[in-house]
Amino acid sequence: MSAVMPAKSPRTAPPEARRQQLIEATITSISKYGISGTTLARVTQEAGLSLGIVNFHFDSKEALLRATLKHLADEHRSLWIKTSSRPDTAPADKLKAIVDAQFHPRVCNRQKLAVWFAFFGETRRRQAYRHTSEVLDMERQSVTTDLCADIVTEGGYTDVVPEKVSQMLEGLFDGLWLNILMYPGRFNRQLARDHVVSYLSLCFPQHFPGNRGA
Amino acid sequence: MSAVMPAKSPRTAPPEARRQQLIEATITSISKYGISGTTLARVTQEAGLSLGIVNFHFDSKEALLRATLKHLADEHRSLWIKTSSRPDTAPADKLKAIVDAQFHPRVCNRQKLAVWFAFFGETRRRQAYRHTSEVLDMERQSVTTDLCADIVTEGGYTDVVPEKVSQMLEGLFDGLWLNILMYPGRFNRQLARDHVVSYLSLCFPQHFPGNRGA
DNA sequence: AAAATGATTGAACACCCATTCAATGGAGAC
DNA sequence: GTCTCCATTGAATGGGTGTTCAATCATTTT
Numbered sequence: 225m226s227a228v229m230p231a232k233s234p235r236t237a238p239p240e241a242r243r244q245q246l247i248e249a250t251i252t253s254i255s256k257y258g259i260s261g262t263t264l265a266r267v268t269q270e271a272g273l274s275l276g277i278v279n280f281h282f283d284s285k286e287a288l289l290r291a292t293l294k295h296l297a298d299e300h301r302s303l304w305i306k307t308s309s310r311p312d313t314a315p316a317d318k319l320k321a322i323v324d325a326q327f328h329p330r331v332c333n334r335q336k337l338a339v340w341f342a343f344f345g346e347t348r349r350r351q352a353y354r355h356t357s358e359v360l361d362m363e364r365q366s367v368t369t370d371l372c373a374d375i376v377t378e379g380g381y382t383d384v385v386p387e388k389v390s391q392m393l394e395g396l397f398d399g400l401w402l403n404i405l406m407y408p409g410r411f412n413r414q415l416a417r418d419h420v421v422s423y424l425s426l427c428f429p430q431h432f433p434g435n436r437g438a
Numbered sequence: 439m440s441a442v443m444p445a446k447s448p449r450t451a452p453p454e455a456r457r458q459q460l461i462e463a464t465i466t467s468i469s470k471y472g473i474s475g476t477t478l479a480r481v482t483q484e485a486g487l488s489l490g491i492v493n494f495h496f497d498s499k500e501a502l503l504r505a506t507l508k509h510l511a512d513e514h515r516s517l518w519i520k521t522s523s524r525p526d527t528a529p530a531d532k533l534k535a536i537v538d539a540q541f542h543p544r545v546c547n548r549q550k551l552a553v554w555f556a557f558f559g560e561t562r563r564r565q566a567y568r569h570t571s572e573v574l575d576m577e578r579q580s581v582t583t584d585l586c587a588d589i590v591t592e593g594g595y596t597d598v599v600p601e602k603v604s605q606m607l608e609g610l611f612d613g614l615w616l617n618i619l620m621y622p623g624r625f626n627r628q629l630a631r632d633h634v635v636s637y638l639s640l641c642f643p644q645h646f647p648g649n650r651g652a
Numbered sequence: 653a654a655a656a657t658g659a660t661t662g663a664a665c666a667c668c669c670a671t672t673c674a675a676t677g678g679a680g681a682c
Numbered sequence: 683g684t685c686t687c688c689a690t691t692g693a694a695t696g697g698g699t700g701t702t703c704a705a706t707c708a709t710t711t712t
Binding site: 254255256257258259260261338341342343344345346347348349350353354358361388391392394395396397398399400401402403405406407411415416419422423426427 | 468469470471472473474475552555556557558559560561562563564567568572575602605606608609610611612613614615616617619620621625629630633636637640641
């Protein structure tokens with residue numbers, strides 16, 4: 225009889241596994257119902273666990289939400305850091321790696337985007353966002369600016385201000401994310417990535433050849 | 439004695455005035471506490487009215503939120519329509535008028551931006567958003583695309599695809615809005631507007647002279 | 653095998669919120 | 683001045699939510 229039983233997961237699990245499980249359930253719940261619709265009942269049901277377990281592994285619902293945001297931020301950072309920090313890579317390729325990371329399926333999918341904008345959208349959460357993500361945002365923007373400066377030096381581009389390009393990229397990233405989330409029928413990762421690369425080929429035509437101007 | 443009394447507003451007011459009053463209180467409340475923190479108690483307190491009045495002038499809290507969103511959408515539309523639809527205006531100036539409207543103080547301020555992103559951020563509200571704003575978004579994008587096409591014809595620009603520029607603008611608008619909301623110390627209306635115009639001067643150098651490339 | 657430890661459960665609790673509605677108030681009709 | 687009509691009030695209602703905690707269960711230790 226025991227052979228036919230479906231694989232039954234053990235009742236207890238290491239705390240780190242439970243935390244991960246709850247964070248994933250939270251992402252799913254937020255993407256389905258929004259932050260305000262994300263109750264502990266729904267999260268624990270999604271995770272297949274009991275109601276009281278959140279306040280055991282996290283101190284509060286607030287702490288669970290903070291941990292969820294931090295999880296996304298770390299995941300995102302590790303993605304663009306990995307490819308853009310290889311020493312034997314040209315600045316332009318590193319920059320393109322950052323763009324690719326921004327629209328990588330692991331980060332840029334409907335579930336995750338919904339969570340990001342859920343935090344952007346609630347005034348009280350924006351402070352939580354800034355607390356966990358401002359440093360990372362600044363780091364990425366700083367790296368991007370430096371890469372643009374390197375490219376400017378390499379290509380002898382005049383009248384290109386690295387910091388301005390970097391801010392434009394940051395804006396484009398966020399705005400294209402929003403459009404992917406809001407109008408998935410008209411926008412997608414590929415299209416968004418191509419748009420950003422097109423912009424870079426406008427700024428740095430020698431370094432980003434291809435579909436210019438458009 | 440009556441002369442010293444502060445101007446006391448009459449107890450009753452025409453329904454349209456009450457609706458407007460409640461919508462404005464809702465905007466304030468959302469910008470302070472987010473949508474989930476916006477209770478009818480807070481809205482009515484902000485408006486200086488009693489608790490039960492929302493369900494009298496609107497059918498429900500949901501209806502109040504929908505009306506608030508529609509109010510913002512209409513306000514935004516009337517702003518860019520006004521200046522960009524004058525017959526004796528060059529396409530490039532019309533396009534710039536749309537950009538200016540996007541970053542006009544009446545639309546682009548912390549309160550209103552907070553409300554926009556509150557609706558973007560909640561999955562359930564996104565459907566409400568799409569219902570009231572998708573047509574307007576498409577209209578603006580269509581107008582922008584047509585203007586870009588006119589400019590391309592005028593300037594004989596090769597390898598500039600109007601629809602692509604239009605989508606880039608849409609993305610930039612949203613992304614820069616978000617950065618203004620999130621990092622008000624580093625971003626502001628003026629900076630954002632200049633960035634967008636810089637982008638246009640990259641695409642259409644003859645029509646948008648000035649600080650190029652940056 | 654028994655005890656101890658720590659994870660898990662879910663009912664109970666206290667709080668908050670949208671909605672309802674009977675009572676009140678005031679402006680205009682007559 | 684009286685009456686009628688409707689806007690307005692705010693207490694009451696019912697449903698939902700985060701948190702707590704005593705009981706239960708499984709694992710590890712002795």
